[in-house]
Amino acid sequence: MSKQLWTAVDEFISQQLVSVDPALEAALADSEAAGLPAINVTPNQGKFLHLLARIQSARRVLEIGTLGGYSTIWLARALPPDGRLITLEANPRHAEIARKNIERAGLAAVVELRLGPALDTLPQLAPPFDFVFIDADKENNALYFDWALRLSRKGSVIIADNVVREGKILDSTSRDSTIEGTRRLYEKLNGEKRINATAIQTVGSKGYDGFAIASVE
Ligand code: SAH
Ligand code: DHB
Ligand code: MG
Numbered sequence: 001m002s003k004q005l006w007t008a009v010d011e012f013i014s015q016q017l018v019s020v021d022p023a024l025e026a027a028l029a030d031s032e033a034a035g036l037p038a039i040n041v042t043p044n045q046g047k048f049l050h051l052l053a054r055i056q057s058a059r060r061v062l063e064i065g066t067l068g069g070y071s072t073i074w075l076a077r078a079l080p081p082d083g084r085l086i087t088l089e090a091n092p093r094h095a096e097i098a099r100k101n102i103e104r105a106g107l108a109a110v111v112e113l114r115l116g117p118a119l120d121t122l123p124q125l126a127p128p129f130d131f132v133f134i135d136a137d138k139e140n141n142a143l144y145f146d147w148a149l150r151l152s153r154k155g156s157v158i159i160a161d162n163v164v165r166e167g168k169i170l171d172s173t174s175r176d177s178t179i180e181g182t183r184r185l186y187e188k189l190n191g192e193k194r195i196n197a198t199a200i201q202t203v204g205s206k207g208y209d210g211f212a213i214a215s216v217e
Helices: 003-017 022-033 043-055 070-076 092-104 118-124 138-150 165-170 177-191
Strands: 060-064 084-089 111-115 129-134 152-161 195-204 207-216
Touching (some): 003 195, 043 129, 043 195, 060 138, 084 118, 129 138, 165 177
Parallel strands (some): 060 129
Antiparallel strands (some): 152 207
């Protein structure tokens, strides 16, 4: 099995089930034109996050790691009219592109982008968030999880992206700080009494990776 096949299946799933949305397409096109890295979630993953947020009936969403706002738009579109999404981004270039993409999607009133390293902006936030998506620098994954839990309520859902990394997550001797950070996240998920969690491996056009999902009990 190859990434070529995974990509073809991603395209099939998206054609069948993920309706084409001009604002989402434009967000990707403008992110690429601006030279942003193409590390956004895929369309079917974006819809997956959207569905999770809907199933959760989320009204307040926190996202850590905005990039060009692609996952932001998917998540914000899951919210009721009075819903709110706060997204945290450290890179001013990414934030500028994201703001334009969010505005064009008609979500400027729903989404608030806070510029700065997330560890600086997280302490300014007030709980509770119903849904948290962690997708920034993986070094800090465990610290972001601590914040997500602090900003949660009973019943909140916390999702983390990129928790498999082509199986590199198995390497307990890895000196890759992103792997070390994500392994610390697993320790937290395992050790925290208020958390009920699992992780799912994924393949697709972005390769082999996975999501962790946690329920706050
Ligand atoms: N969620 C996006 C992808 C995010 S990529 C999507 O799927 O569309 C990761 C983002 O995290 C990048 O834009 C990067 O600039 C940002 N980032 C890296 N370190 C950060 C930090 N310390 N605080 C906040 N954002 C950070
Ligand atoms: C990469 C992918 C991601 O989804 C992410 O959030 C960060 C980095 C990557 O493939 O490098
Ligand atoms: Mg990611």
